[in-house]
Amino acid sequence: MFAVLLLGVVGCAESADAAEPGVLTVGLRDPAGLLPADLRDQAGRMLVGALWTPLVDYDAATGKVTPRAAESVSSADQVSWEVKLRETRFHDGTPVTAKSYLDTWRVVADAHWTGSGVLTEVLRAAEISAPDERTLRIVLDRPFGQVPAVLAAPALLPLPASVLASRDWTAFAADPIGNGPFRMAGSWHPGSGGRLVRVDEAAGKAREIRFEAGDPATQYDRVKSGSLDLATEVPGGRHDAMHHDFAERHAMWPLPEVGYLAFPLSDKRFEDATVRHAFAMAVDRAALAGGPLADQVDPARAILPPGVAPGERSGPCRPCAHDAAAAASLLGQVSFAGPVTVYFGAGQAEWGRPLVDQIRSGLRVEVTAKQRGDEANEPGDGPFLLTRSLNTPSPHELLAALAKSAGYTDDGFAQLLAAADSAGISAESAQLYRIAENQLLRDLPVAPLWSGHGHAVWASRLHDVTAVPLRGIDFSSISV
Template sequence: MKKKALAFAAMACSVAMLLSACGGSNSNAASGNTAGSNIITAYNSEPQNPLVPGNTNETGGGKPVGLLFSQLVSFDKDGKASNEVAESITPHADATQYTIKLKSGWKFTDGTPVTAESFTKAWSYVANAKNAQKCSSFFSAIAGYDDLQKDGLKGDEQLSGLKVVDDTTFTVDLNQSDSVFPIKVGYPAFAPLPESFYKDPKAFGEAPVGNGPYKFSKWDHNKEIALVKNPDYKGNEDVKNDGVTFKVYTDDSAAYRDIQAGNLDVMESVPAAFTKTFKTDKKVQAYSEAGSVIQTFTIPSSLDHFKNDEEGQLRRQAISMAINRDQLIDKVLNGNATAATEFTSPKTPGYSDSLKGADNLKFNASKAKELWAKADAISKYDGQLTFSYNADGGAKPIYDAVVNQLKNNLGIDAATNPIPTFQEFRDAVTNRQMKGAFRTGWQPDYPSAENYLWQLYSTAAADGNGSNDGDYKNPAFDDLCKQAAAASSTDDANKLYQQAEEILLNDLPAIPLYYSNASGVASLNVKSGYAFDWQNLPTYTEMSKK
């Protein structure tokens, strides 16, 4: 869904969306023991933006948004899709058009009905370049998208490929076949919006009105976001608690200590200081299993000496080979991750650890030096390569280690560049102010290779239109992804996605580091329902203190 919270100090601080801050406690975060109630208190970072689904692509905002809104389909904890607001999503013969019928009786928490237009207007708003929504590229396959990227728009123009038939029926015309579309619409960017949103989008983002399993209660900025159970929700989730309050932390060790003390109920990461002991800590409930989050760092495609040309590709490959991923995982993460072998994850359909170019992700110091020398022969580079990350999270140990390895194994001038808060960090990325490498990662929005590839590395997702933060562009990659989307079977699609990945493994628009375990802790107050889902996030709706 977003760039999600990258969990560097040991596991995934879950990143849809753009990985949020893996951070411990804000001095304002703990507000006392909650063992006597059935409100679940959960670890979080301050969202980058107001809580609008189509403008949320990081986990600080993504976690509450995911509970406030329901889409056409929902996913169970294993990633299996089921119709939720949709009664049916029916493809025409070549999957270039879909007819969508809604279940009757759905309402927003302001009492207004969820209609076909609630979807078509919302999707068009997100797609419209005038509105500068971060998830715009998710709608690029819908007919009329290109028209909404032109200058001179007012912001209320509609996607020509969306047609309302009646209150519970609409059709979707695509630019090309897209077999993933019925799954993609489970991503929160495809959420419906009530009419009240358009009257004042800014105010709406501070107090959103949704149709999900919870409804908004309050947002005390930099402290907490409180959600309460929605009594009118009629979807697939069986909510076992009375609400979820997301507590904002800037120090993940403090959050862990609050878990131990019973002042916080759940967090989806483990601070570096506790990775060796959390599994045997009798004051917490520990969880650690293979996960779907990939941790990477990105080098902007516009950075001199690192562009997508021969010199840039040689330097990127050299940097990747100079990193000993197994050592990072063993020494820094205490074994709570798996070395990356490609750009999706071991939990993703079509994953392979033996693609052409996978050797570029294997430690080989001598080869790295050879490649760097070849790049220098093209154009000498003796500058300093910086690695930026948010200092309020757990990324410091990883990037200290990465920089040290590059100095020792490659002999280059490298340095860390910590940025005080996650919000400042993400703003610098969004505004294209990064002058070196920067921390990235991905928590999937829906269970498909397309989500890891097209949404992060396509031309359509570059230049602020999506999550392609490095602005990488390669027409051959784009074409293979389009062919995969039009494939007649999942197996055929995955073969094409693998070919697209082989381009990425050569170009390395980002450098894959490792796959985070789905790891975290819960307090002893939680009596049932504690587990992690396919996005490496706690099963919030299932958790109960009773």
């Protein structure tokens, strides 16, 4: 039966308007994986968002925390935290308890998954315990008011006891068991797709989702022709047409992906911030975004991208603005000589080489591009391209990681970050994070380049289509 349904999705030739009531057809790329603590692409993030319910939802722009699987998250001193859980169950029928989280987090902390750093570097808990089935206690090694934001991270989603016992991650990724609004109806089939069904009835909302894994351009065209309900990615070749083809039926949202140019402070030529600012202002970010990055990113306006930025900036930062004349003038104020090698990693060559061409042309300095080893963020002996995939919507994670990656140490910055961390989620902490960010922009150990964004387009029969920053389309909210 599942194979028949799946073939019906892949080979669908009927219009979306003639599709089954309550059944949503969705096109997306094959996810790199469906293990919550090891997500590597937006397809995986969206599917995990449908299969799991997080402890809380967190909106970085406003600081709003919405309890979900948690009933409450509280602390009197920002050091000792208590999480009270609602009564929920995994899709296999077993209860989700405090021990479910505790055991999962121990596995994640010991693993080498992308989300492992949430526990070991961001949360830095000195002690986590489960005094009863509905209570988690977290004791930290310093005051950290961003705990609610961190609890929204996919890496902290719970796994069933049977999975933790077997450690068969390959089998689990093909047929994951979550605690969310939808459950898998059969395994995920790479190259084809899969099917999700809603756990509890929700009037007017999609009761079943049939996913087609494939080419985004083909999926876009199928939504336009009426044979698919929703395409979760819009390639560069369709980006301009999207605003005409789907004027009122498209969405864009911030992705947890950012790019920077990092400077080796060990190179004496880059000790002067004037040099670093000159290199930053020689980069035409808009040309990169609309050219080799194929309209999948926005030119950076600050260190913090929209998905984790507290509050709003009044405008783009000075070193984020392309001004070749000013860049050359700045470099002329200091003694600087080439040659310079800019290092890039796997997957960065397509936009890294044009970036180097811009710097060479704007500064009239001999600059070459060179691919380094397998580690994409491992510096060479010159400036290097730095890409980050964020695990949490907290400003702390990115600011701390960037300083560490660039080898930047400053007592004033460390004190600002600590003050922001201990202020809790509030207007005060948002302002302090911005001040810490402004110090990074002043000293500029890394120059912001771009931040990723996602796109989706949908058929006229769908309503209430919304996108969540960093995660993507919220399938549970869609009316069919």
